[in-house]
Amino acid sequence: MGTIRLQNIRTFSFHGCLLEESKIGSDYSIDLEVKTDMRKSAISDNLHDTVDYVLLNRIVLEEMAIRSKLLEHVAHRIISRIFKEIPSIARVMIEVSKLNPPIGGDVEAVTIQMEEYRS
Template sequence: MGIIKLKNIRTFSYHGCLVEESKIGSDYTVDLEIKTDLRKSMITDELADTVDYVHLNRIVMEEMAIRSKLLEHVAHRIVKRTFDELPQVSRVLLSVSKVNPPIGGDVEAVTIQIEEFRA
């Protein structure tokens, strides 16, 4: 088995419960880690024998572009699509962070993290 990580994927998105957040948007970062079997691709050196991180990045970017009130909701969609589209993925560890959230304080980011295993 092996791990593929995409670190600090940066997006500008419109998530949040406040009306203002749907209009002005905010910066977000996403960290995605998947577990998969890398043994075949280590031998063959073929992209078809592994999980393409371009595909993973596309899933994140497309789901982050769809407005959600809660980070938990957008994170769930990313995990679901990853499992639906990439059957060789056995585990997903995902963090979604809103940079400089409007919570009335000096906070660098607020982050939710979820870990899911293929059923």
């Protein structure tokens, strides 16, 4: 088993429960980690034998572009889509951070973390 990480994927999205958040948007940072068997690709040196991180990045960006009220909801969509489109992935761990959240204080980010295993 091996790990692929995409760190600090940056997006501008419109998630949040407040009406203003749906209009003005916010900056987000996403960290994604997947577990997969890398033995075949380690020998073959062939992209088709591993998980293409370009596809992982595209899934994250496309799902982040769909508005959700809760970060948990968008994270769950990302995880579900990864499991659906990439059968070789056994585990997904994701952190979604809203940078400078509108919570009435000096807070750099609010982050949710979710981890799921293929069932």
